[in-house]
Amino acid sequence: MSLLQIRNISKAFGGVKAVQNVSFSLQAGELLALIGPNGAGKSTTFNMVGGQLAPDNGAVLLNGQSITGLPPRTIWRCGVGRTFQIAQTFASLTVAENVQMALLSADRKIFSWWPRAANHRRTEALALLEQVGMTPQADRPCSALAYGDVKRVELAMALAPAPQLLLMDEPTAGMAPGERVALMQLARRIARERQMGVLFTEHSMDVVFGQADRVAVLVRGQLLAEGTPQQIRADERVQQAYLGTGLVLEKQK
Incomplete structure (x- = not known):
């Protein structure tokens, strides 16, 4: 059984059909990139999986159990982590305290965190930071970090x-290009180690074809093609869809 199954989900906003009968699946330990030109329905599809939007029809299954239309907090507790386009961290807290806040949330103690965050499961927080290469900066405030490091902290929080x-x-x-590749290589390594599925949206084709x-x-709300990076790069329909927006699917060297 697939870890994640998306079955014929659709979403309309008024008369605009943003997503139409989209289906795909994701295996444990696998990275699946969801791509498409602007307005293709990527964000809508992604948000239906994460619970920010409820599909008009269809189903989202996690290990065979429906999580369709559940609120994001419930989906989080079902075993779904998330990172965001703009990193979501507490700038005034230290790196370790950010991860400890995520652990408090996982333990359903988020509303009684003060002043316990600095002491809550610090050993586990440091272990998560070690996985993402951020242990040396555990006691620095997030506000003092480079953006690439903030993204690593957010990843550790999502793994809590x-x-x-x-x-x-x-x-x-x-x-930056080097940071992009390093972050997704890290995500891929952790996914393999944990046998965790990763679904990601991405505009950088070097990341998509190098790491997925x-x-x-997706094109115009419909699933146009699905396959390995090599298959997608060679697909004439995909080439036409991207060339029509000025994007080129370059071959990795």
Whole structure:
């Protein structure tokens, strides 16, 4: 059984059909990139998986159990972590305290955090930071970090509830090319180690074709193609869809 199954989900806003009968699946330990030109329905599809939007019809299944239309907090507790296009961290707290806040949330103690965050499961927080290479900066405030390091902290926070599935919304936005590749290589390594599925949206084709195991392409709210990076790069329909927006699917060297 697939870790994540998307079955014929659709979403309309008034008379605009943003997503139409989209289906795909994701296996444990796999990275699946969801791509498409602007307005293709990527964000709408992504937000239906994460609970920010409820589909008009269709189903979202996690390990065979429906999470369709559940609120984001409930989906988080079902084993789904998430990072955002603009990193969501507490700038005034230290790196370790940010991860400890995520652990408090995972333990359902978020409303009684003060002044306990600095003491709550610090050993576990440091272990998560070690996974993302941020232990040396554990006691620095997030406000003092470079943006690439903030993204690593956010990744550690998303791993706090030991998710089965990680959703990454434009994870490399605003990052330099080297940082982009390093972050997604890190996500791929952690996914393999934990047997955690990763669904991510991304505009950087070097990240998509260099790091994803499979790629799903949306155009005008419909699934145009799905396959390995090599298959997608060679697909004439995908080439036409991207060339029509001025984007080129370059071959990795």
